[in-house]
Amino acid sequence: NAGVTQTPKFRILKIGQSMTLQCTQDMNHNYMYWYRQDPGMGLKLIYYSVGAGITDKGEVPNGYNVSRSTTEDFPLRLELAAPSQTSVYFCASSQTGSVGYEQYFGPGTRLTVT
């Protein structure tokens, strides 16, 4: 019962470096999401995907890129890291996009950019 897994759990980046946050789900969900959580704030949607090969921007996509080549994987790419990207990143998935369906969250990746 792995559910949604994320790697790494923690990472420190220097300004201008790049990295990829990995996300994998084993529930055969079509919908996948990336959120960021800043202190004292709710989660903000970065990107989402409704199926393999289909992605779209959320509320705060600048500075990030995604791809969805398989149903299981939805990596998030940070190019030219900036201090404003210091946050906790959560990946989530859901069975469908139907209203009322639960999203399942991974444990998060805590990223610090210095």
Added chain:
Amino acid sequence: GDSVTQMEGPVTLSEEACLTINCTYTATGYPSLFWYVQYPGEGLQLLLKATKADDKGSNKGFEATYRKETTSFHLEKGSVQVSDSAVYFCALSDRGSNDYKLSFGAGTTVTVRA
């Protein structure tokens, strides 16, 4: 657009005290409403949900009723335990949107002392 406003924290309670976290929402369509809980060091998990007006969601002693007339979904528990210490997020997904993303409140940190 869709938005969720929830009671600011932090909230500190003694064991067996009553807990209420207020949540109100704004939505353009017919939203489903959720409470998610985040225990220390973990990702979010669904606590309860309601998909239409007057529905009551319940789980682990927590309850919330979908009140369309007051656009509210307040979370209540009659007797809290130390294990209820967590961050609680109110969220909605709106039938009127195309991507069925979740819109989150800022979260309320609850600490229960023995």
